[in-house]
Amino acid sequence: MTDRPEHDGRSPGPASTRNADRARETDRMTRAEGAGRAAETDQGAETGRLITRRRRARPTRRGTLLTHELIVDTALRLLGSDGREALSARRLGIALGADPSSLYRYFPSMDDVVLAVADKLIGRASDRVRLTGDWRADLRAVGEALHATYVGHPRVAVVAASRVTRRPYEIRAVERGLGILRGAGFPPGPAARHYHEFIDLTLGFAALDAAVLALPPEASAADRAAWTSTYARLDPATYPHIHAGGAALAETMVRSAYPGALTLFLDGLAARLPQEDRGAHTEGGEATQVRTPPVP
Numbered sequence: 001m002t003d004r005p006e007h008d009g010r011s012p013g014p015a016s017t018r019n020a021d022r023a024r025e026t027d028r029m030t031r032a033e034g035a036g037r038a039a040e041t042d043q044g045a046e047t048g049r050l051i052t053r054r055r056r057a058r059p060t061r062r063g064t065l066l067t068h069e070l071i072v073d074t075a076l077r078l079l080g081s082d083g084r085e086a087l088s089a090r091r092l093g094i095a096l097g098a099d100p101s102s103l104y105r106y107f108p109s110m111d112d113v114v115l116a117v118a119d120k121l122i123g124r125a126s127d128r129v130r131l132t133g134d135w136r137a138d139l140r141a142v143g144e145a146l147h148a149t150y151v152g153h154p155r156v157a158v159v160a161a162s163r164v165t166r167r168p169y170e171i172r173a174v175e176r177g178l179g180i181l182r183g184a185g186f187p188p189g190p191a192a193r194h195y196h197e198f199i200d201l202t203l204g205f206a207a208l209d210a211a212v213l214a215l216p217p218e219a220s221a222a223d224r225a226a227w228t229s230t231y232a233r234l235d236p237a238t239y240p241h242i243h244a245g246g247a248a249l250a251e252t253m254v255r256s257a258y259p260g261a262l263t264l265f266l267d268g269l270a271a272r273l274p275q276e277d278r279g280a281h282t283e284g285g286e287a288t289q290v291r292t293p294p295v296p
Contacts, residue, residue: 066098068106072116076156079117083155083214087113115167118160123169125149126176135184136266142177143202143262150206151256157210161203185273194269201265205258224254 074095078086089110093100107113128145131138150157164170177198181191212220227250236243 066096066102066106068116071096071103071106071113072120075113076117076120076153079114079156079159080153081155084114084159114159115163115165117156118163119165119167119169121149121153121156121160122146122165122173126169126173131176131180133183135180136270138180139177139198139269140262140266142173142180143198144259146173146202147206147209147256147258150203151209151213154210154213157206158214161207161210181269184269190272194272198265201261202258205256205261209256209258227253 071092075087075092078091078095087110089100089103092103092110092113096103103113107116125142125146125148128149129138129141131141150161174195177195178191181194182188186194212223215223227246231242231249232246234242242249
């Protein structure tokens with residue numbers, strides 16, 4: 001125990017009052033955060049990771065109710081405007097009109113906010129897809145929706161595409177993807193490996209295309225012009241293949257290669273199906289499409 005100075009009868013000044021209030025608030029929040037994290041850990045035990053629990057809404061200084069959804073939406077906006085460097089507890093708190101420390105009632109860390117934003121994008125992509133039972137068309141629809149959603153938020157995609165959110169939207173998306181492949185005829189092991197290949201192909205192109213869109217305008221214009229300037233002027237005797245394909249390069253290199261890469265990937269999957277199923281999966285062909293039960 002430490003000695004305290006005797007009270008001199010005067011009222012505490014504004015500074016000492018604020019310090020005392022802050023100390024009490026910090027102590028209260030530390031206890032609340034510890035209890036909340038323990039509850040969240042128990043809640044996420046089934047999936048082996050921490051899942052943020054929804055908490056009761058609290059009003060911000062602006063009178064707005066602070067909720068899990070509001071924090072994620074605001075973080076998405078900050079990431080979309082200025083990238084990962086813009087996402088700090090201080091800046092997020094300012095944007096919300098809330099004390100930055102209040103964010104930790106909802107999220108253990110700012111990285112957890114990033115994961116929640118990534119999961120929100122996955123949910124948006126999933127909402128765009130209606131499965132038909134045709135495995136090839138369904139897998140294409142899932143990939144195109146996810147790619148388009150991420151590319152629509154380029155600065156967020158650069159940050160989020162490589163992350164594993166371990167949250168509900170992602171878990172449902174994995175289940176859906178595996179269900180499509182299992183319905184196509186792949187056993188569990190190959191279905192898991194092909195899903196891995198499919199999702200990395202999709203998110204890899206999403207991150208690459210998003211990075212291009214996030215370039216400063218001058219850099220983007222210079223990169224696009226290179227195919228009709230630098231490459232078109234190379235000596236054909238030294239670079240005969242570039243010279244022969246120059247016009248095609250100028251046309252294709254300024255667009256995303258994802259649609260073509262996805263078609264090649266789906267062709268490869270179809271070739272790996274059992275022989276009796278192989279002819280039934282030709283997009284646009286005359287073969288009868290094999291229908292599989294839609295996965296919610």
